[in-house]
Amino acid sequence: MKRALMTAVAAILATQASAQDLASQEVVVTAKRAEQDDYQRDMPAVGLRRTADFLVQEVTIRGDTRDPKQRSAEIRQMLERAVQMAGKYGVQLAFGDYILTPLTLQNVDEVTLTNDNRPDSQKLEFLVKAPLGATQTGGAAQKKIEAFIEAVPEVGRAQMDETGDATLSIVGPDQYRTQIADKVMEDARGLAAKMGPGYAVSLEGLNMPVLWTQAGASEVMLYIPYKLVVLPKP
DSSP states (O other): OHHHHHHHHHHHHHHHTTSOOOSSOEEETTOOOOOOTTOOOOOOSOOEEEEOSEEEEEEEEEEOOSSHHHHHHHHHHHHHHHHHHTGGGTOEEEEOSSBOEEOOTTTGGGSOOEEOSSTTOEEEEEEEEEEOBTTBOHHHHHHHHHHHHHHSOOBTTBEEEEOSOOEEEEEOGGGGHHHHHHHHHHHHHHHHHHHOTTEEEEEEOTTSOOEEEEOSSSEEEEEOOOEEEEEEOO
16 A cells, blocks of 8 residues: 555656646636546546636727728727736736736737638637735626726727626646645545555555536646555555
């Protein structure tokens, strides 16, 4: 049993240098990671449940002014106003499908303007985030986001609206690897004790990347797709 646990810890340490560095980057909880060889997506019973870092709402600015240059200018100007007003309303802006990048006046041009589903109309999409924690619940965060969206003034025929349901984000999921492993090994030791002296447990897969899923209105579950195998002692 002791040897199995030591092997698992060694595998964890070895993978940190080669795995994708997500110790500091912010990710959307519902996003899917890239496919990898031998990638296990089954969620085990044991993981780390914690409050997410942000409530995230996708937002779309649409415009249908007939002149293309004026239409683009109105949409871009409304986006710049949103960036300028975000701090006043206690929210942050970002863009990205998987790893989020803060949206600032310096990089607003990186948000792509695309055709909308109507003739002579275009749109751009970005994210509005409100922090979660002991002093701010999911409901309070949602109200902040809604108040901000309502406050940003329209420019010409450009309008800003929520798109879909809010989701969550977490900053640096890989930083919780050791905490997750501690919970897994604690569970393994408990099971081994209940099995009796004739059995042991072996942990496999703790070298896999950290995964995440939404576990509540404002909580996420971080886990490693490990396998626990019960073995009779020789």
